[in-house]
Amino acid sequence: GNSVTQMEGPVTLSEEAFLTINCTYTATGYPSLFWYVQYPGEGLQLLLKATKADDKGSNKGFEATYRKETTSFHLEKGSVQVSDSAVYFCARKAAGNKLTFGGGTRVLVKP
Amino acid sequence: DTGVSQNPRHKITKRGQNVTFRCDPISEHNRLYWYRQTLGQGPEFLTYFQNEAQLEKSRLLSDRFSAERPKGSFSTLEIQRTEQGDSAMYLCASSSLVGTARDNQPQHFGDGTRLSIL
Numbered sequence: 493g494n495s496v497t498q499m500e501g502p503v504t505l506s507e508e509a510f511l512t513i514n515c516t517y518t519a520t521g522y523p524s525l526f527w528y529v530q531y532p533g534e535g536l537q538l539l540l541k542a543t544k545a546d547d548k549g550s551n552k553g554f555e556a557t558y559r560k561e562t563t564s565f566h567l568e569k570g571s572v573q574v575s576d577s578a579v580y581f582c583a584r585k586a587a588g589n590k591l592t593f594g595g596g597t598r599v600l601v602k603p
Numbered sequence: 604d605t606g607v608s609q610n611p612r613h614k615i616t617k618r619g620q621n622v623t624f625r626c627d628p629i630s631e632h633n634r635l636y637w638y639r640q641t642l643g644q645g646p647e648f649l650t651y652f653q654n655e656a657q658l659e660k661s662r663l664l665s666d667r668f669s670a671e672r673p674k675g676s677f678s679t680l681e682i683q684r685t686e687q688g689d690s691a692m693y694l695c696a697s698s699s700l701v702g703t704a705r706d707n708q709p710q711h712f713g714d715g716t717r718l719s720i721l
Contacts, residue, residue: 535712593645
């Protein structure tokens, strides 16, 4: 089936630290892959996306590369800020255009 | 640019009551989706519409749940005879069919309606 697995949180970091959140997906075809971010009390915001193998999505200093060989789409940021504290969701496009999400990873950045 | 709007933001009701939520998608977006998110989990797909047609429903959508999009614009999600397990955040999203990669247009989410069943 279609599933997404991402590392459990919470992930606690100091400001300016390097962030990695692992995400793997089941390999049914070549689905589009996404990272969404959810700030407290808000809905999901699209952070970045990649639509085919070896694509790199990037936005606001975050990057993720579509790795077909490892079925992964890990999220990285070189220097996090307090304002990056949020819950991050990895997602894949499934049949019928719906999204299948991972369980979310809470990130807390301390000053 | 107005985003996806959901009303109400919060709904508290007693078990057994009926509730209805509304979603107004981004103007001109043909596709509209409903998801449910429980605490500490990722959103789970419920159903989606292309224009006024409901094209897919999840097994999660029991017969107590019904969704409509009568004119292909706003949508409503109704839950009848609510149960404790219905407590969750209900998220609406919309996407566009315009563009060369129609099926890869990203979904834009509203802020959700949080339902609490007493």
